[in-house]
Amino acid sequence: MGNQVEKLTHLNYKEVPTADPTGMDRDEGPRIGVSYIFSNDDDELEQQQDSVHDLGGENPALQPYDPQLHEVECSVYYRDECIYQKSGGHLSTYTPENLLNRCKPGDLVEFVCQAQYPHWVVYVGDFQVVHLHRLEVVNSFLTDASQGRRGRIANQLYRYKPLSPAVVVRNALEQVGCKDRDLSWRNSECFAAWCRYGKREFKIGGELRIGKQPYRLQIRLGDKRSHTLEFQSLEDLIMEKRRNDQIGRAAVIQELSSHLWAGRPSPLPSACGFGDRKLIFPAGPREGSLPV
Template sequence: MGNQVEKLTHLNYNELPTTDPNGFDPEDDTPRIGVSYIFSADDDELEDNIEETEKDDVKHYDCRNELECAVYFRDECIYERNSRFGEVGTLSCENLPNKCNPGDLVEFVAIGQYPHWAVCIKCDFLLDASQGKRGRIVNDLYKFRALSPDVVVQNAMEQVGMKERDVCWKNSECFAAWCRFGKREFKIGGEIRIGKQPYKMKLQLSEKKSHVLDFQSLEDLIMEKRRNDQMGREAVIQELENHLNGTEDTENDYNCN
């Protein structure tokens, strides 16, 4: 397995697989393929040049603007991001490698951008993967039983060189989580979309107020969760309030008629 890890020293960062239907390059509006540490083409990620405003967004990223949420498959909690997780904070791309081990899942974050997930294989490459963003280890967000670190690394390495038509993940989070947990639910079309919606995402809007969304697949739920992460807590709450108020107005108009 040691040789497998060392292979990464002979790879270019741009050789690794990626796809994301929602990840568009703002310049040409086409999905970006083949520009990821391990897997990612999320919106606004991996730009060659970071503008000064983007650098400020990275520097001033505040975990308190993240929306607490929990994900349930039927009655089982399979993912949770609460206030205690937010208190851990993020690390600079220079300090993060000191905390990481091969097989760890790492999330890079910046204001107004989709999170970029990566599988740690060699810490030397985390600087390249981060593109200057702050990051944190996110091994424990998903509650599934993790595979051994060697298997996690092997899962990631086996995808190197994959052709676009064979890519089975919509975003970096799905790919990284699949590498660590091996669940087919993270893959595109990994679940049959029929019958009752078995997944629920509970959004904690305030200490006493929450809102629950239903989904047919974990794949769909993750896409929505990532959109919320990109928007930020305040924007998501405002969007929900506008939607709920609009629904109430429509119902009132209907009842009056």
């Protein structure tokens, strides 16, 4: 899935841009200094679509998209604090034209489609958005950035305190033209979330990946069943969450069931809350990173 290392982005610890440019991030603590950029998930998407057409198969993205059926409902916890939640109330989607009547400067928009990674953008006003696409931060019209996908305003998914709309827009516009080795984000979601919340945890190498895993991704499987995965950084967790969104709810449930209960006759047990089952991932992103 495009896990090859593209390039070393920083040569030493001092060159890594982990501080918040607005001065809002006052969280002190150790941060890693060497980071890597991997293939962009938007590029992977376009390659996958081309492969489907080349093989003469049916493109799943052209099938009717039902968020309730295809999307993975989940929560993200940092220690005991819920910092992200996607549930049934967050799944409604709108056409790009409809979104234009709903967006205000500083809003985050998430475009979704079956078998695709979600694509996040920052609305900056005048029908335009700023987003990370093909390893470059670009300014586009919202309708162009959507590529025909339906979307939703994603302000309520992350529970961090947002910066002011003016600062969010400024953060986004100041990065337009940034590309390749100058990038500090691995995907469009991390970039958009950083613009709105200013937290270095969304940046490449923003957190130290050693010791206890403080982040938990709780995946809801339905019928009061859930499954918990543990990670050492928010960036690692986001990459796994996006992979789940790309493969879809049915595939995630099947994958977890096969992994946990291979060779066992019983299905996943019914349970509530945290702790029904846990997987602990080692340090480093799930999409093929090298340990740093």
